[in-house]
Amino acid sequence: MVTHPHGSRRMLLGTVAALAVPYLAKAQGKGPEGWPNGRSVSLVIPFTPGGGTDVIGRILQDRLGESFGSSFVLDHKPGASTTVGVRYVARARPDGATLLLGSNSGFTQAPFAYRNLGYDPLADFTHISLLYSSAYLLVAHPRWGSFERVIEAARREPGKLSYGTWGLGSTAHLLMLEMTERTGIEMLHVPFGGPAPALTEILAGRVDMMFTTFAPARAHVMEGRLRALAAPHDERLAAMPQVPTTRELGLPGFLVSAWWGLAGPANLPPPLAAALEQAVRDAVGRPAAQRLADEFGLLPLPLGREAMRDRIRRDLVQNEGLMRRAGITPE
Incomplete structure (x- = not known):
């Protein structure tokens, strides 16, 4: 399959790159005790480059770099419904040098699609915060x-x-x-x-x-x-009001549950996890981040560790039934 970049991918990456510039100049802070100061931090994205996850990655990259004095590098590890990247982070050392910008695909859908997943979506991670859902x-x-x-x-x-x-x-x-x-x-x-x-x-x-x-x-x-x-939503999207909803087309009640969250390996030291959560709150609250989220159809979600864990638990129960009705059995 051909996977060379096209204009929109360059446009997307070019637009969001503007948020990343400040952290290069301001990455002079010092993280909490135990933080890998001076080391590059891998922000693992379990998708190919050019998607909405990159927009979120740039939003976080800016603020995290300012807060901790480290370079946060977007590290794309796609494959197998995102499980390649998710499993990589689950097996990483819990020292803050490897973080996951994960989604519902890896945390709450893949467990019902793959027999040998290689990780537990709750036990094998330090969940830091929910971030956004998507249109x-x-x-x-x-x-x-x-x-x-x-x-x-x-x-x-x-x-x-x-x-x-x-x-x-x-x-x-x-x-x-x-x-x-x-x-x-x-x-x-x-x-x-x-x-x-x-x-x-x-x-x-x-x-x-x-x-x-x-x-x-x-x-x-x-x-x-x-x-x-x-658009599989109850109402037309404000950014594309000309597109009919599935409800208008005679298919009401489509269930869309796509979201992203930040996590690290299990046993991440509590001071690191708390500092990361605060940096996430600062990042998504910035006016530039809010404008970018609106532009790219990203919808804010409740922040924090418990919000993410609660969402994973709820979606695991819900998705088990969805997968069964869809006839999907673990491979």
Whole structure:
């Protein structure tokens, strides 16, 4: 598959890079006792570059660098519905030098998609804070003029149309399974390591469509390279009011539960975890971060360690039922 960057990915990274510049100049603080001062900190992103997680990574990178006097490096480790990167952090030393910018995919969906996950989403991490949730879009190659045209074509030729996801049991996969079940169609599943390479294949016309988080598709849709067919939400998105909701298209009640949070390996020293949580609160509260979140369809969530652990517990219960109804069994 072709995975070279396109204009929107450069635009996304260029836009968010502005937030990273200050930390290079101001990374002169000193972290709490036990912090790896002077060492680069790996902020592991379990997706390919160019997605909404990069926007959040830049928001955090700025403030964390200022607070702790360390360079925070975005370290992309995609694969297997984000479990490659998540497992890497679970096995890291709990010294603050390796952190995870994880999502619901790795914490609350992958446990029901993979038999040998290699980590426990609660026991093997020090959860620092929830961060954001994301708006979603169903996007397609421009040859698909509407949601109705897709459904008609899929009914004429079952299994011919294809859709991308970032892995088995991911939010994108569950949304498409729900759509195909409720409309009575069959489509071919093509998994990728993240939204960006899947969108590349849709742009090239080799894959037809996908459900994706808002950020990586935004510029493509605005510039006409992709067509947004639907938003799986109860109300139209303020950033794209022309896109109909799935409710309007006769499919009410879509359940979207995509979110991101910051975590470290289990047994991270409490002073480090507390300092990181405070830095997260400072980062997301900055006006520049708030403007960027609005621009890229990121919705703020309750902050803090307990908010993240409570969300993981709740979603594990919920997703077990969703996976069962979708017919997904651990591989």
